[in-house]
Amino acid sequence: DIQVTQSPSSLSASVGGRATITCRTSQRISSFLNWYQQKPGQAPKLLIYTATYLYSGIPSRFSGSESGTEFTLTINSLQPEDSATYYCQQSYASPSTFGQGTRLEI
Amino acid sequence: DVQLVESGGALVQPGRSLRLSCEASGLAVGRGYLNWVRQAPGKGLQWVSLSDEDGRMKYADSVKGRFTISRHNSKNVLYLEMNSLTTEDTAVYFCAASTSATKYNYAMDVWGRGTTVTVSS
Numbered sequence: 505d506i507q508v509t510q511s512p513s514s515l516s517a518s519v520g521g522r523a524t525i526t527c528r529t530s531q532r533i534s535s536f537l538n539w540y541q542q543k544p545g546q547a548p549k550l551l552i553y554t555a556t557y558l559y560s561g562i563p564s565r566f567s568g569s570e571s572g573t574e575f576t577l578t579i580n581s582l583q584p585e586d587s588a589t590y591y592c593q594q595s596y597a598s599p600s601t602f603g604q605g606t607r608l609e610i
Numbered sequence: 611d612v613q614l615v616e617s618g619g620a621l622v623q624p625g626r627s628l629r630l631s632c633e634a635s636g637l638a639v640g641r642g643y644l645n646w647v648r649q650a651p652g653k654g655l656q657w658v659s660l661s662d663e664d665g666r667m668k669y670a671d672s673v674k675g676r677f678t679i680s681r682h683n684s685k686n687v688l689y690l691e692m693n694s695l696t697t698e699d700t701a702v703y704f705c706a707a708s709t710s711a712t713k714y715n716y717a718m719d720v721w722g723r724g725t726t727v728t729v730s731s
Contacts, residue, residue, distance in 0.1 A: 538717035540655075547704055547724060548647075548655065553717035591655055595708075595716035598668045600645075600657040 506530050506594050510603025517582050517610060525577045525606045527592035536596035537575045539568055542605075543588045551590075552577065584610050612636035612720045614705045619725030624696055630725055632688040632705030637720070640683035643708040645718060646690050648701035648727075658703070659690060663711065672698070695729045702726050 507530035517523045527537065535555040540548040550559045552568035555575055565580045579586055587610045592603040614637075618630040634642070639661075646658040659679040660668045667679050678691040688705060703725055706718035 536715050538715075540718075542655075547721035548706075548718075549721070550714075550717055550719045553719070554715045559717075559719060593655070593657075593717070598660065599670050600660070600716070602655040602657065605654040 505599055506533065506597055506601055508592060508594050508601045508603045510592055510606060512606060513604065514607040515609070517608065519582055519584060519610060521582050523579045523582060523586070523608055525590055525592075525608075527575045527577075527603045529573045529575070529594055532573055533594050533596035535570060536594055537568075537570065538593045538595060539566075539577045540591045540593065541586075541588045542591065548591065579608075582610050586610055612707065612709055614707060614720060614722035616703065616705050616722045616725040619703065619727045621728045621730065622695055623731050624729055626695055626729075627691070627693045628695060628727060630690040630692065630703055630705075630727070632690075632722060634686050634688065634707070637707055637709060638683070639681045639686050639688050642688075643711040643716060644681075644688050645706045645708075646679065646688075647704045647706050647718070648699075649704070649724075650698075650701040653701075656701075661688060692727070695727075697729050700727060700729045 509528045537555045539552040542548040555570040556568045590606045613635045615633045676694045680689045705722040707720045
């Protein structure tokens with residue numbers, strides 16, 4: 505199985521600032537890395553697919569990048585509503601695997 | 611718009627069975643790439659099972675041999691039959707779809723609200 509290691513587990517940032525979350529995979533996954541946002545009591549919401557593509561309706565302050573087996577979610581111009589838990593997920597091979605999650609507090 | 615609505619969650623005793631349903635609208639389950647993903651209380655997301663466009667079914671090791679995913683195409687419903695339940699299966703179970711597997715490379719872009727399964731004596 506492909507392991508996905510996400511860091512940090514929690515993060516505190518200020519309104520207007522920037523947050524960066526990283527996922528590392530145990531092998532190359534051809535950009536099949538996705539990012540989700542989940543708020544308490546809600547279902548996850550897709551933010552970024554295939555490492556760098558912004559899903560429809562997601563603000564442009566969210567962006568994704570990749571370098572080899574390292575993938576990064578960056579959130580610029582942080583807003584209070586960005587407080588949530590963020591997960592990465594590899595969809596390259598079954599079983600699909602999620603990162604452990606990053607709780608972002610604004 | 612694609613919508614997914616899960617149902618069937620309940621409080622059950624260890625060793626018993628339960629069947630979850632995911633009713634889809636705006637998407638044909640028979641041609642969809644559909645997943646079950648669960649989240650134990652206070653924990654992260656765990657992929658459970660997949661039914662793809664070609665009818666292939668896959669399972670996480672933790673549920674293989676106990677859970678069965680299936681589709682009823684005419685009712686447009688996805689099921690998850692869960693047998694020999696243990697306390698470790700306690701979680702919110704989400705139905706999630708990749709509405710265009712080729713476009714989204716199997717990212718799950720539509721999710722239901724989830725249904726809660728509690729396994730306890």
